[in-house]
Amino acid sequence: MLAFEALRAVDERDAYANLVLPPLLRKAREKGDFDGRDAALATELVYGTLRRQGTYDAVIAACVDRPLSEVDPPVLDVLSLGVHQLLGTRIPSHAAVSASVELARVVLGDGRAKFVNAVLRKVAQHDLDGWLERVAPPYDDDPEDHLAVVHSHPRWIVSALWDSLGGGRDGIEDLLAADNERPEVTLVARPGRATAGELRDALDDEAALPGRWSPYAVRLSEGGEPGAIEAVREGRAGVQDEGSQLVALALANTPLDGPDKAWLDGCAGPGGKAALLAGLAAERGAVLLAAEKQPHRAGLVARALAGNPGPYQVIAADGTRPPWRPGSFDRVLMDVPCTGLGALRRRPEARWRRRPDDLDDFAPLQRGLLRTALASVRVGGVVAYVTCSPHLAETRAVVDDALKQYDGSAELLDARPQLPGVPALGDGPDVQLWPHLHGTDAMYLALIRRTG
Numbered sequence: 001m002l003a004f005e006a007l008r009a010v011d012e013r014d015a016y017a018n019l020v021l022p023p024l025l026r027k028a029r030e031k032g033d034f035d036g037r038d039a040a041l042a043t044e045l046v047y048g049t050l051r052r053q054g055t056y057d058a059v060i061a062a063c064v065d066r067p068l069s070e071v072d073p074p075v076l077d078v079l080s081l082g083v084h085q086l087l088g089t090r091i092p093s094h095a096a097v098s099a100s101v102e103l104a105r106v107v108l109g110d111g112r113a114k115f116v117n118a119v120l121r122k123v124a125q126h127d128l129d130g131w132l133e134r135v136a137p138p139y140d141d142d143p144e145d146h147l148a149v150v151h152s153h154p155r156w157i158v159s160a161l162w163d164s165l166g167g168g169r170d171g172i173e174d175l176l177a178a179d180n181e182r183p184e185v186t187l188v189a190r191p192g193r194a195t196a197g198e199l200r201d202a203l204d205d206e207a208a209l210p211g212r213w214s215p216y217a218v219r220l221s222e223g224g225e226p227g228a229i230e231a232v233r234e235g236r237a238g239v240q241d242e243g244s245q246l247v248a249l250a251l252a253n254t255p256l257d258g259p260d261k262a263w264l265d266g267c268a269g270p271g272g273k274a275a276l277l278a279g280l281a282a283e284r285g286a287v288l289l290a291a292e293k294q295p296h297r298a299g300l301v302a303r304a305l306a307g308n309p310g311p312y313q314v315i316a317a318d319g320t321r322p323p324w325r326p327g328s329f330d331r332v333l334m335d336v337p338c339t340g341l342g343a344l345r346r347r348p349e350a351r352w353r354r355r356p357d358d359l360d361d362f363a364p365l366q367r368g369l370l371r372t373a374l375a376s377v378r379v380g381g382v383v384a385y386v387t388c389s390p391h392l393a394e395t396r397a398v399v400d401d402a403l404k405q406y407d408g409s410a411e412l413l414d415a416r417p418q419l420p421g422v423p424a425l426g427d428g429p430d431v432q433l434w435p436h437l438h439g440t441d442a443m444y445l446a447l448i449r450r451t452g
């Protein structure tokens, strides 16, 4: 029931599963008769159903005698939840069908419950592999459509990810499969306020693993609760993907001639990278200015930075009309708004909401913000252009345009040496991280030096 309510909210109100679920789970716990295992199951059902929606729609379409667009959305939600239980969990088939029919009876009425029963009995005739053989076009006929159905991604996203990743079938299959896995929770110990060792000491040995590459990272194993750690509650540590840590560290570690006193984060909200940079800046005697257009998100940045051991400033400002003087910073981070195609594993519904047109909406803003970054840094200083999307239209295309405009007065640096020990960074000079290769979100990083 709770999983159904969450799916309805996501479908009907364009809500985000990660925002809708916690209050529903809280309410269920308060009513009693609902424990941690129930919460874990409900969460898995919602996330799994949303992620796998593309595959499940193809299966349901093969079991009903009308187009899916003519099936009422609440009926489709009950069916999808039932299909996920049948094909994506170890719940026994009879239990999955009877629970779904019972749910349909309560929320949809007897007539539709019969329809749900008939469809799910057909679905139960094969397992997931059996269905994929039946509903996915053969790889050799249409590789992208095959992968779209098998790995439940919109075809245009398969195509875009493959363009950026390059290579053959194995790599893209691994990437798409990684998007369907629940990501590990990674913590960051904010420099000068906590250490990774302190975070690990606060957890059982099995509950915490060291970061793969970031000295500030701690990876939580299954069931690790960030809120149970004092340093997280006090804001001395936070939840942050290791890829986000790596790009911030790369900017901080790029060698610089001359002064290194003024750092800028031009798109700082909600403040994860700003908090890491502010701590590093404090260790070097530098000051961070964190700017964010949305005032309420600037408030989140202020909260993330409160308690930083060195000086910093947070302002609400539009990075395309910066209030600061040109050339006044030694290091600049521009972590621009983007489609988020590199973080699909975190937002199960995002892949179905995004449209190719979104790229056109972001393009001028991304270019404008990178222009600001290049204008804000002094000659000899360095800019990190960052996205949490690997789409080439948001990464290389934006950087190439900026370099053309700054012909002779900006150069792309090889970013790879600034991510020491990280394997599979490609041919450079920019860096693309990948969930299936690095266990991180697909963050993109270009380091650009102003030369004149």
Ligand SMILES: C[S@@+](CC[C@H](N)C(=O)[O-])C[C@H]1O[C@@H](n2cnc3c(N)ncnc32)[C@H](O)[C@@H]1O
Residues within 6 Å of the ligand: 244, 266, 267, 268, 269, 270, 271, 272, 273, 274, 291, 292, 293, 294, 297, 317, 318, 319, 320, 335, 336, 337, 338
């Ligand atoms: C990808 S997020 C940044 C994430 C952040 N660096 C972090 O690690 O927590 C992009 C941010 O840019 C902000 N933004 C959008 N347009 C902006 C603009 N014109 N100037 C400054 N910030 C902007 C968005 O509100 C959003 O908070």
